[in-house]
Amino acid sequence: METAILGGGCFWCLEPVFQALEGVDEVQPGFCGGHIESPTYEQVCRQDTGHVEVIRVRFDPARISYRTLLEVFFGTHDPTTADRQGGDIGPQYASVVFFADEGQREQAQAIKDEMQAALGMRVCTRIEPAGPFWPAEDLHKDYYRRNPQQGYCQVVIAPKLAKFRRRYASLLRD
Numbered sequence: 001m002e003t004a005i006l007g008g009g010c011f012w013c014l015e016p017v018f019q020a021l022e023g024v025d026e027v028q029p030g031f032c033g034g035h036i037e038s039p040t041y042e043q044v045c046r047q048d049t050g051h052v053e054v055i056r057v058r059f060d061p062a063r064i065s066y067r068t069l070l071e072v073f074f075g076t077h078d079p080t081t082a083d084r085q086g087g088d089i090g091p092q093y094a095s096v097v098f099f100a101d102e103g104q105r106e107q108a109q110a111i112k113d114e115m116q117a118a119l120g121m122r123v124c125t126r127i128e129p130a131g132p133f134w135p136a137e138d139l140h141k142d143y144y145r146r147n148p149q150q151g152y153c154q155v156v157i158a159p160k161l162a163k164f165r166r167r168y169a170s171l172l173r174d
Helices: 011-019 041-045 066-075 102-119 151-167
Strands: 002-008 024-032 052-059 095-099 126-129 133-135
Touching: 002 011, 002 066, 011 024, 011 052, 011 066, 011 151, 052 066, 052 095, 052 133, 066 102, 066 151, 095 102, 102 126
Parallel strands: 095 126
Antiparallel strands: 002 052, 002 095, 024 052, 024 133
């Protein structure tokens, strides 16, 4: 198993996307990139810890490649807006790939460059070394699955998930 740490807006939106992928073993919402230990959601929302909302994805590289994960990541959020995804605004919603090694860094940079060329505009996704990953509180785990009728889930996550399923149907679990 290998690990990817990705920040692309609210972790509630990213988690169900990556949980649906064949070859993904576990998706854990949490925080990365900040300067305090064991941050809480409330601390990160104050926007002074330096942390980004992320997901940590454990995956089997024999079943899904890191590159494919990155393609899904770049294809399911807006990498052209700094510290923002839709109505979610703030540094905790940054687009960031936290790499574990040089191979991950190189792949992330290559995909970012490809995406920028395809879009014809600046991609502001940061590519940074992974520091400590801090799991979010339990109430954030499986948030969409446990709260499908909640307003944010219906208005923001459900349409994003439907679009993802259409676009990446060949990558979904059976």
